[in-house]
Each structure stands twice: as structure tokens, then as C-alpha cells.
Amino acid sequence: MNRFTGKTSGLEEWLEHVRQNTEIMDNVTHWRTIAPREARTAPLPDGLHHAWKEALRSRGISELYTHQAEAYRAARAGNHVVAVTPTASGKTLCYNLPVMQSLLENEEGRALYLFPTKALAQDQVAELQALADLMDVGIKTHTYDGDTPPTVRTAIRNAGHIVVTNPDMLHSAILPHHTKWVKLFENIKYIVIDEVHAYRGVFGSHVANVIRRLKRICRFYGSRPQFICASATIDNPQEHAERLIGEKVSLVDNNGAPMGEKHFVFYNPPVVNRQLGIRRSSVLETRKLAGLLLKQGVQTIVFARSRVRVELLLTYLQELIRDKVNDKSIRGYRGGYLPKLRREIERGLRSGEIRGVVSTNALELGIDIGQLQACVLNGYPGTIASTWQQSGRAGRRQESSVTFMVASSNPLDQYMIQNPDFFFNRPPERALIHPDNLLVLIDHVKCAAYELPFEAGEQFGSESLEDMMEFLVEEKVLHKAGGRWFWMEQSFPAHNISLRTAAQENFIIIDNTNGSRVLGEVDRFSAPTLIHEEAIYIHEGVQYQVEKLDYPEKKAYVREVNVDYYTDANLAVELKVLHVDKERESGDLVRQYGELTVNAKPTIFKKIKLRTHENIGSGPIHLPEEELHTSGYWFSFSEEAAARKSKNEMQFALLGIANVLVHIAPLYLMCDPFDIRVVPQVKAVHTQKPTIYFYDRYPGGIGLSERLFEVHDELIRQAKSLIRSCTCLSGCPACVGPIEEVGLLGKQQALELLNEAEGKTR
């Protein structure tokens, strides 16, 4: 270490230094060093076009990693393929290799690439076009998205060999106008779907239907394209890809890419109040670790789970460079930023000009920001898959890298931080989609009918086609004639259907501080709790107060303020069971799965002081109630169990169990914690018994609570083990919740109840 600057010569030396630092090491619950991995390679395949070979060689590629070679073999054998690869392992070659080869063999051929976002598509086109130019052949690659100027659209439709787009554009612009894309659809050989793991939940269910429509159009033009998918590491890549594209796929998962040594450090903030089980804020600890790294000049990415956290951390970290005027070396990055700003930040990261970035999972996807050296996770990212993805942002091929995971006090984090083996040994989560969700399905049946009349005997999803057709005839959007169903309505159905439920209904945030300008946007589900009136909305580290929320117009007007608190809103929820589809009993406990309606209304918000995080006031929220019809799973305790406890005790016990469950449920699902909700009721309307409900936060459900119903026993077991192994005395935020919420005996009550649930006595 340099005695004068305190800087070490490299990451290795700094890590050694950290190992000597007891102040830090006392909080490290686990330090795993993952050995560097040698590359496993295979020669360039025989028969590869010589121009292609040359282009690869000039890029320094004279052999392939094993997974690339295998993906090529599988694709050339005519199979649909899904390749599973971690971040930065040469994934794109898995599909570019067979696609380019096929285009070189037949220049009439076409390929369609789908990326979940515009940014990813643009990255990809730059790379593909550079490769094509190297070969000096006329292969043209274009993005086709909302930013494509009308003047070049015609040229792309007719002459683009590789069209790179996103599912939204495919859904609303390409498929409904397929007659303009005859050349593409007649000659399409490959459809590449990258980041398939991103297509899960509602969005994934929509995309699966867009792909059904795509295949239908291809059939019409007499083509049978092959799908090549790429996925991050998830538990069920093959099953997921198969559900998404509706075809059998071959799995390629023998990653042969090399990796430098990787340090994975689990860091648990120190307990500051043992009685209450309160730990130091993970935000403050993240600030400390990230600050140390940044001061060392280590290029660092910090991931935080919410937009608010991102902004908080950004504010804190920018204090490091406060003295330097115009220093833009530490930046934030999240969904609400406008695209231009995001591109600028991505460039800065690649060039190294930006040394630190605080991001939501927006940077988890394959946006090209180069490889950084260190990663600090503020809280467990929610899924094992995401954790590996985010951690993969740090790690260059030859150098060491480090990832710190700083646990928050929520139970899932605490579980992970104390059970590192669970994290390192368990396969990542499953990606779930439910393409036959009736609402989603019917939406796409309409779009499909607009694109081509349906014929009797066609299949689209699991519902009977006749039933759906008849329904839509009654709805007066289809007309049956000559054994076919025709779209007969003035509207353009794709315009009213958004694949990302929130996207189309985003709330726009308008800053009125100096004139008025659009600051950013917030999705519809987050709006009631994020931008209700008087909420503090933080953007790029600056605080704004919401002055007016125009709910019908979906606009929030804000003004810059400077206050020392942030806001947090509460939601009141009512449940009604409509229909029970499945029921099972185990021990004292009955569990059911079925349909229910949920009425939710935001009630109050709290003002929470920055840094100390104490509650300093509250206010009401006046917004309309929202009704949701969805699927849910719930379990109820017996009346005897109920009789053994007072109403109050039962309340605490249920709340405690619910608090634990809501946090560990995502262990079994690949979903945003917002996608699934848990509600405990002492005497539920439906069962008249103490009951805990889970429901999917999307009309019709997307299969989350159904999966939880299946893994119920395991879920309860994990909950119990978590509560038991928590070091607190009588409940803390890391298990059943703080004692203010669940009472002094909350922990004990919850355990008792869970034991009974298994039919055992204490």
C-alpha cells in the first residue's frame, strides 16, 4: 500500500488488506473464493465459410469455447436451441455463428433477433454490422424499433438480412403489418431470442403469445424458422424456453469460457440493538464498502433493489466527490432515466470515465458496459439467478474480482447471509410463465385474428379455439364466414394491448421547478405508493415533492425540495375467494388454491428521516381503490388451533408467519417481490379460520401462487428453520418482524402455530 495515498497497487492487495481489517471482517459471515477457470475450447467447426473464419480470426478468435461449438452443432443439426451462459462468456457467438454461416451460404435467408429492450438491440446491431463489414459481404443488419426513421423502414423491410427488434415492436408494428415484411417472413431461417429468462411472469406470458402469432405468420408464408435462445443461469432453462416458443429445444449448458478468480463476500451489518434484533442499515454499510472501493480507484457497480435505494446511495456516494466541481464519475442508473442519459452513462462505464455506478437491476441484463472490477449488492437481489447475473458484472477474464453482498434486515437476506451453502449449492430459481392466462390469451387471439383469419381446427393456446372465436363473435370483433373467423372491427387491437402491463400506462413525472420538463416515469402499480401527493420522489439524487397527482391523466407534478426525510406508503387490502380449484390437507392444516378478488387502496404514508430512518410523521393518501381478480393460494389453521390462542396472540402469530413467508417465497419463484403478495387474516371470510393468503399481482394469475401451493411443505419447513435459527430473542425484522409489530412473544407464537400446522405437539 502506498503510505501517502492509502492506495493499494491492485485489487488482490486491497483484499488482503481487508482480510486484516477486523472492523470489516467481524461482519463477514462468509468469504468464498471461486477458483479461476481455464477456458475449455473446441476448434472452429469444419465447413465454416472462409470469410466468416477470417472475420473471426481477425477478431482474435481461432477456436471456440465448448458451449459455442455445441450450440453451433445443435443449430446446424436443425434443432431449436437454448444456450445457458453466465455474463460475459461469449454468448452472442452461440447464435451469431450459425446465423452468419447460414446467411453466407444463402444470401436470400433472413433472421430475426429479439431483445427485451431497445438498448440491447442497438448494442447487438453495432456488433453484428462490424462483423459483416469485416467480411466485406453484403449482409445488412438493422434495428427496427420506435426510433427507426420512417425513411429507412422500407429498406429494412425489404433488404435487411438480420432485423433486430424487441417483442413490443414485433407485437404492435411488425406482425400486424406482416404484408410489408413478405421478404422476411418467406425467407426467415432463424429467430434468435436473447435473455429468455427476462421473459417471465406477465411479460413472458405475453411474449409467449407474440411468438405463437409469429409462428402462425411464418407458417402462412411457408417458412419454418429455427429458434436459438440464450438464457442466464436459471433452474429450468429448457422447460422455460420450450414453454416460451412452444417447441422442443436442445439444451446447451457446458460453459467453456474462462473466468478470473472471484471473491464472493457475505457481509452482515453489525447488530446495534440485540434486544430488538436491529442491525445497522444496509444502505450505510453499502456506502462504506463502496466508498472504500471507489477510493481505491476500483471501478465498482452497486446494485440496489429499489429506485429509492438507488437514489439514496447515489446521494451518499456522490458526497465522496462533492469537492470536485463537475465531477461526473459516480452516476445512478435506473428505469426512470431517459434513454439518452442512460446511453451516456453506459458509454462512460465502457470508457472507464465513470468509476462508480449505482443501479437497479436495469443493468443486470446484457447491456454492454464492459467488465468492472467490483460489485456491491445492497441486499440480496431477490433471486439466486439475479445475484449471479449482477455479480457477473464484475470480473475480467484474467483479473480477480470481488462481490460484496450486504444483507438487509429482511428475513430472506438474513436467511441467505447465514446459510451460504443454500446460496452456493442450490440451483437458481425457475422462470415461470402462464401463456394461457385467459386475459393474456384472448388479447393475443384478437391480434392474431387481425393478422390472419382463424380457420376451424387451428390451435392457439390451451383454450378451445371454437369457444374463443364464439366469444369474440359475440363481442362483435370477429365475423364468421366460410368456416373462418375474420377480424371485423374498426380498431387496431395491438395498440390497446401492452406486453409490459405497466409500460403503456406509465405515469409521467413533470418537474415544475423551472418551467416544466419531463423528469421520468413510474409504472402504474408503483404510482399509488411512489408518487401520491406529498410523496418525496428522488431522481438522480435530487429530492422532489409531488404537488399534484393527476390520476386520470397519469401525470404527477413535482417541485424540487430539500428535506431530510423520504416517504413510504401503506396499502389496505381486502380479499374474497371466488372459486377453489385444488385442496390438500396436511396435519392440522388445510390448503387451497383458486381464484380470488383483491381490493387494494393506499391509505397513509409515513415520513422517514434520512440516515436515522425514524418515523417523523404521516399523512393520508386519497386515491381510488383498485380491484384485481387473480389466482391465489391460502392455508388455514384448525379451529382447535385458533381456540388455543387469544385473538391478539393469533394476530401476532399469523403476522409473524406472513412476514417470514413473504420473504422466502421468492426462493421458489423467479419473480419480483411485488409480483406476489401475502395477507394474514385471523378469521378469514372464506374459511372462518385463521388463514394466510398468497396471491399473484396480475389479473388471472401467472402461476406463482400455484407453484407455492405445490411446494407448501418445503416452504413451511424453511420458514420454521429461519425463525428458529434467528439469533434475536423475541422477534426482529430479520425473521417474524420487529416486536413493535408482532408483540413480545411474536416469535414464539409463530413457531407454536407452525408446529401445530405440521400436526406435532410442541
Next chain:
Amino acid sequence: MSGLRDRMNRLRGDRSEQELKSAPVAPPLDELDEPKHDAPSLSVEEETEWLSPVWESFGVILYKNDIGSFLLRKIVYPATFSHGLHAIEELRDAVPGLSAFHPTRSMSADKVLFLDLETTGLGVGAGNVPFMVGIGYMSNEHFVVEQTLIRHPAEERAMLAYLAEKLQHYTFLATYNGKTFDWPLVQNRFIMNGFGRNIWEPQHLDFLHPARSVWRNTLISCKLSHVEEERLGIHRKDDVPGSLAPQLYFQFLADGDPAPLEGVFRHNETDMLSLACLAIRFGHLLNENIHEYIPLPIEPEEMVRTGLWLERMGKITLTEQMFEMVMRADQANPSTLLMLASRDKKAGNWGRAVLLWQKVIIHSSTQYGSAAQEANVELAMYYEHKVKDYESALGHANHAFEYALNQSMLLRRDTKKRAELESLRNRVARLRRKAEKQLR
């Protein structure tokens, strides 16, 4: 199936709607008693030759070919027929003028096909169906309008086969917005019905573009129905607006009653005739044959725009005539004069340009107005760069600057305004230096 509807209603969370809808699901009595007309919901095989007399009452017949059947209405007009200001026979003389659209092609009236669609929706997506196709053409001193109607979408293939055959006889396609709407839509239908995409490659005569060039700012709207009324002397009676056509067609699909469709046929028929008159109008203009057939534009704005359009189409004689008329007109808007001045500036016709700018300054009521400012800036540039009379240039620049300064006090300054003011300040300063130098 009702199961599916119930599930949908629950998911959408609209129980109220569900209750409302569940009541009138049972068909009303009268619907049960009465036999349906020739209900279009009958499948193709069951269709009989029999056509309701209602159809015949407005001249619609059943047409059959190898593929199937559809309805056809054919109206033959004698060439002497007048529609508004023009008579159809003028097409013979006028159409050769339209060759300005396609200079390499020779053009005659019998090579032009007129086309206008009535569709089920907006846009050119695959689900927008032209249920009525109107075509018009000259045939032996007659003008023929043919209109096809499909009684249901399954009749489309037969109709398209008929249309495909017709198209082969023509080279030019005359439409109103057909380049971006009607023709792409017809092409969609050919592709979707398996005819391929190379049925016909028309040379477009899309009159929407010249109409906009000429009448923008003089007419409230450039919709065909408005243009024809204001400029072609055509007054429709009891017209069914085109925007209602889809609903009327859906109604027909539901109840099979042809009567309301008569209005759609008549509307489309008038559109076809108006299209022909528009071809006549633009043909005469391009023949520079204005006095014989068409009234001169009255408003200077229209004169300038007509001139500018003719010039773009390569017709210089009438262009100059139009521009000279503007110089003589005394009620021209400053903005009109500026438009002509800017054309003259580009063409190097500095004499008239200067005259026009000066006229703008005089005509602008207070001398100060944004048009006058623009004219002052133009004159400042002219005197500075062309004449090198810095004194005069400074005078104009000063006027422009003062005006801009006054404006900026009254209005909020945005970046653009600020930049404009800044550049004027610089211009004045520069001219002042140059003027002083010149004096010395």
C-alpha cells in the same frame, strides 16, 4: 362457452357490465319470428342465386367467377356528363397534362384507373378490409364506375380475382391518398389471399399531394369532400359520410339488410366522379390551359402555391403568370408575399424579391410584426451581401433588432428566441462597423 364469458368478465373485474350484458343476451322476439334476409352468415356453399330485390333497387347484381361470387354495381356515364364545374369528356384533353407526374411515360385517358376504397378500419394493417372497392375508367366515350361489395370476408378472393384482371389493362392509378392508403391496402389483400405481391405495379397519380400543395392555408381542410365543394363546384346531397361506412357495413353483416348500404354505394360513386374531376383540374393546370376551363385562383395565397407547385412540376409559363397576378393583387397576406419572395431569392430574381419584402413591411399594419421582421432581416442581408450598401442594411437590421427586443420583453424567452436576438445584435454591430468603414 358461457363459461369463458363469465371467466372473462370476472377477470376484467366488471361485474356491473356482466349483469348489464346478461339480460339482453336472449334474442329479441321479432328477430326470432322473422326469417332473415339473405343472411351473410350463411356459408358459401349454401348461398343461392337469389338476391334480395332491395339490392336491385339500387343497381347491384350478383357476380360469379371461378372462385366464387360477390356483388357488383356498375354505372355508365356519358362523356358529356357534368359533375360540378367539369364535364367528364374533359378527361381526354386534360389527362395528357398529367404526364408531368411521370415524364417518361406517355399518357392517355384510357390508361388511367381511378380507385377509391371503403374499409372496415383505419390504417394499413393486415386486419383492415376494403369491403367496397370502387374503380372508374374511360371506355368508348363513356366513364364507367364499378363498385364491388363483399357480403362477407369469404367473398374477398373472388372479388380480388375480378379486380386483378381489371388492373392489367391500366398503367396509371388515380387516387386521393392512394399511394399510402388505398393501394397498399389492396396489395395487402392480394398477399393475404394468396395472389402474391406482384399483381400490378401502378404508376401513381395521387392527388392528395398536389391538393395539399395548392390549397393548404386557403381551404380549412384538404379532405376530398371539402376540396370538391370549394373548388370543383360539387355539392353532395344526403351524403353518408365516409367515416360512417364501417359501422353501416358491420350493421349489414349483423342483420343482412342491404338498404343502408345504398348510401355507402352513392358516397363512393360520388368520390369516384370527384376524383375524375380532380384529374381534370390538375390536368388542365399542367397543360397550362387555365383560362379555357378553370377559373383563376382568387386568393393570392392560392396563386403563389399553385405557381410553386407548377414550377416543381416543370411548368414555367403558367407559373410566371400566377406570380405576376400576385404582384398585382392588393390584399396579399405578408406571409404569402414572403413565400414568393423566398422563391425569388432562391431563383436569383432579386428585383422582385426586394419589392416583395418592401411590400411586406408596408403592408404589415404597424410595420412591426413577425413578417415585417423577417422581411427586414432579408433586406438587411440583401443590402449587406448583394449591394454592399451597409447604411441601408443597418437600417433594416436595426428595425428587426428593435422588434425582436420588444417581443422578448413581452414574451418568455426560450433558447431559440434568445439565439435569434443574439444573432441580430451581432448583425447590427457588424453592420455598424462596416457602415462606418464605408463612410470613412
